[in-house]
Amino acid sequence: MMGMQSDRRIHKHWTALLVLAATWPCTSRAATDLTDLSLEDLLDVKVTSVGKKAQALADAAAAVYVIGNDEIRRSGATSVPEALRMVPGITVKRLDANKWSVSARGFGGRLSNKLLVLIDGRTVYSPTFSGVYWEQQDVMLEDIDRIEVIRGPGATLWGANAVNGVINIISKPAAATQGTLVVAGGGTEERVIGAARQGVQLSPETFARAYVKYNDRDSLVTPSGLDGRDSWDIMQGGFRLDSRLAGGDRLTFQGDLYRSSLGQQLLVPDPFAPPSFVAAVDDDLSASGWNLLGRWDRALSLTSDISLKLFYDHSERHEYYAGQRNDIVDLEFQQRTRLGDSHDLVWGLGYRGIDDRFEISRLITVDPIAENRSLWNAFVQDDIELLRDRLRLTLGTKVEHNDYTGFEIQPNIRLLWKVSEQASLWGAVSRAVRTPSRVERSGTSTLTSVQSISTPLSTLLLVPEVTGAEDFDAEALTAYELGFRTTPSPRLSADLALFVNDYDSLRTVDTSDAELVWETLSNGYLVSALPISNQGRGQSYGLEFALDYRVRDDWTLALAYSYLELDIQVPKNGQDPENDILARTDPRQQLSLRSQLSPRPDLDIDAWLRYVDQSDSSFVFGAPGDSVIPSYWELDLRLAWRPRPKLELSIVGQNLLHDSHQEGYQDIYGLTQFAVQRGVYGLIRIAF
Template sequence: MVRPSFRLCHGYVVVAMTCLYAATGSAVAEAPKSSLAQLADMSLEDLVDVEISSVSKRTEKRRDAAAAVHVITPEMIRRSTATSIPGLLRTVPGIHVARLDANKWSVSSRGFSGRYANSLLVLIDGRSVYTPFFSGVYWETRDVMLENVERIEIIRGSGGSLWGANAVNGVINIVTKAASDTQGGMVTIGGGTEEEFFTSLRYGGTVGEDGHYRVYGEFSEHDDGAFESGDRANDAWLSARIGTRFDWEWDDSHLTLQGDLFGVDTSQTYATPSFQFPYTRIHDEDSYFSGGNLLGRWRKRFANDAELTLQGYYDRSESNIFTIDEDRNTFDLEVQYQLPPRQRHEILVGAGLRYIDDRTDGTDFVSVSPESQRRRLLNVFIQDRITLIENRLLLTAGTKLEYNDFTGIEIQPSLRLAWTPNDQHTVWAAISRAVRTPSLVEDGGRVASQGYPRILVALVGEDFESEELLSFELGYRVQATDSLLLDIAAFYNRYEKLRSIELGFPLLESNPLPLHFLVPARTRNNLSGITYGIEATLDWRLKPWWSMKFNYAFLEMDLRLDAASVDLISAGIDDSSPEQQASIINHFDLPRNTELDVIFRYVDELPSLGVDDYLTLDVRLGWRPTDDLEVSIVGHDLLDTAHGEFESMFVGTLPTDVQRGVYGKLTWKF
């Protein structure tokens, strides 16, 4: 099979590298200085541009946020045992991460787990990365270099009013550092039993007087997992990525230009329906993903404190999977305007336009019709933060109006209230409505799901409407002492018109041969129900050298099919997300610049998938002889030789177990 795009992608790489070479050649570096002395030497004009470290930013933000927000900081990333974004999300309360095989994950918020989990909006620097094919994320292709991450904000619950469609049960907002924060060079290299080899390189310098840039590249190679039987699976994978980012700041303007290119190559074992005994064919296949994006953002603050943000990006992705090839170009343009603050109102308005050009090349197993589609997505939003009582009571009201080609206009309003009786306590409540619009496969797709002798059950997407959610949330945050923070959120969600899969009357079909009966399973909106749960985080610094974080989440799902429904497939959704999850993260700062991190994690059973509950232990031992050098050893999933975390749904790949492993890592800054 010829894969021209892959070749093309590498052509881009060469061109990009040539440009980067030219850019780095003129780099001028600055001498290092000790921390506070450097601050003392700064001129008044310099001080204006010093950014507050993210820790204090987080407390500022989190204190009055009327939403269930969790923030992952660079320090938390450095001291984690994760090597990918899904890995980092494992210790976020209320988020369920399950590995399907070595290169596939299910990441979901507040229920509805699955490889095709579809109610989470994932943004990288303002760029939406879910695939409209199934409204989910190919996590293996959407990783970012962890050392570049400024913060990851996880907002559980519906972010509909500001973030738009798909943010039904949560938003994951990955923000990378400005180029000015990644000056100088950095190399990481490491490897181990499961994470066989990984390396990354980054270099940042200045462009003229006001500009900074960085260039980076990373490569990783991951080992096969194991089948439940203990046999070696075939799910190894490789990933390569290069990118660059430029930031210019002058007067009250900030201009960002960034882009990256990636290539990912995964192996997996498929179980596909067949007309021959035993009616399911097990076979190994490779998938190839490639793509890139280019994003520009301009932000200007005016003298009257109004702020204008203009952002545009182009994203190209191509996936060559055994079941279907996808080729997608996305153009997106967004504008946001923060009105000059008035006495009690902070008003934010915005509009966005997305244009998606899709081409799919399906197979008998998965196809979409028509194969070539162009779709538009338009939205406008307005949000007002109203100070009802100074420093005490803050009301945020907002709504988004969205137009999409499938279901027309959708309205997603929300109302949030935060009460801060004093600086220590915040109580908040929210009511919001969110919708999930149909994905490509739900409106015009066909998925062959099960084979029997001469009978094929096929999921046919048609006449599918948006799923609707009405969400009630309540939260409480208390900074009990300087060293103790407790954050609790509870929710009650009412879903209507959720996707059901209705079995239809069998049809006789001759394509593909042999002649067989086709049992159509049509997408409909006959499922509804409630979910409720509670999530808690306790952040506790017990000693100057020992901090602990305890996370707990409880989730109950109760979904029901309409009386008229003939759905034999969706019944298990209730029990495919864990009822309870907990994690305890310990960070110890030991003498001689050594660090010990001990992470326990528990995930409840998934009864409908036959997955047992499991407890894991990860340990990281780090040594930082100087500020610029770090050596660490990580042992992960130490409590068992292997455990399963999920089971495939629809046509899919065979799940494999997560194995115990160990890896070492070296980071050097120069």
């Protein structure tokens, strides 16, 4: 009842906001005729970038948000997940010092698995659990050109796992990063920040760069103010080479190498440690990896081009409860061609091979411990111009074959209507699937909830285990989206996206399916195996709103707001029958307001205010409601001074409003609360 009432109230306030957005143009203005200006005058005309960015997006029939290089720098973020907090509809939780949950439109958590993340076209989600180890996905932030975030399914073009969104991290071409750059700094939470890059021109058409970076980050704190013992560091280096051949072909070759050591605090089940049956583990884990990527682009004619991309990615991770190695090779061919007057066709073929090996423990086992599997895909998408520069229809589908669930078909239909040069309206219906991960098919995880049951004969210890299932199927989504974008003046752009998502075959654990593994009795306890199944279904709906406003030439405001409602039905005997927790892993409302002010050309004063509604952990432990993460407001401030054009000194204060605040739980075995502390760091950036 309470829920319905508040729903109605929310709708009312949405209507008000929509009306405001629709009647927006307070400063609308017609195009200026500059043709009377002389060349000398034109050289002096300042152009605004708000419009440029908005215009690039005006053609996209999807909910896209782009973070530019400058925005990353001025946000004070020192990692990609921290920068993603500015995107409407993206939820970022820092779970412990070295773990993040990043999700779009729901289903957050350490093991959140419905996002596809690419770095320069290299897929970085882990095939082990279909989620992303964000702490291992580092990039030289200064060399990022932009981060494109697509909320909603992107499966037709991008493929499996692009269920709720795609995050595309795109680095600058080597030609744009010439010369030397050194970044050095440190502070209370960001203990050491160091990066250096050198760019060179090898021939008139060949550019290269190499970089090395190091970060050392302090631990978080427990609610009682104790050290979280989860500090960590990462060292990474890499290179990129771009060349244009005589025939016009473009070649790119790049690679990275990293090594990281991290601390984490675990609470693991121990049937021999009564009365809690929980043992605390102070774990030091290590992660390392390397990757190489090659890309070749060729224009066949004025209307057709092809590209070939090949990458190899090796990663290793060794922690208390498991060790894993993954080797991925991925080859992709793509052709874009124009057919007739109005069809723009893209089609492609792809292959991915995955080779893994696990080190198992009493807590987590994987059977077989090594596996080799492959993924094939073909896609075709046609952009049809129904009315030149006005109305465009996009039809496409991807057909994918994987070793676990066979063929998966992921079609989409999109329509874009350019109402005017300043406004466009789009809608889409698409289907996407998330294919099972390795542990969902062949893994077993012991839960930290050993129960002692008194029987007439003796006391029995029951140890629950969640087990993967051979018949676990892909999770499916049908999404309905609607969006509106407008740039009523070169100083103002607004973007609104609405969605309804319909999920089917979501992963669930049904306690009525529990099987007792009697053989384990000889160990002194009894294992109760809980197989996963696809019994979850449900809907979500929500909206995302972004607004960029250049108040003055030296002052920009960026607002992002999102609202999310999720209703999942799970089986009666599920672990979470009331469904409170699954549905609330992401906050209902989020707000981000950034202000970038440059009172003098050599001075930046930047502020970033964020609100995040309350949410739950994605893991169930204790009574429902025990794991609620309270809502919070936070503020970051940045002050930068450039005494010379190529020298920048800055000081950044992060999470200034509280001594510390909790954002989430690290989930599996990470049942301890950790809170993110207020932090200050200073940075020097020198280019020469």
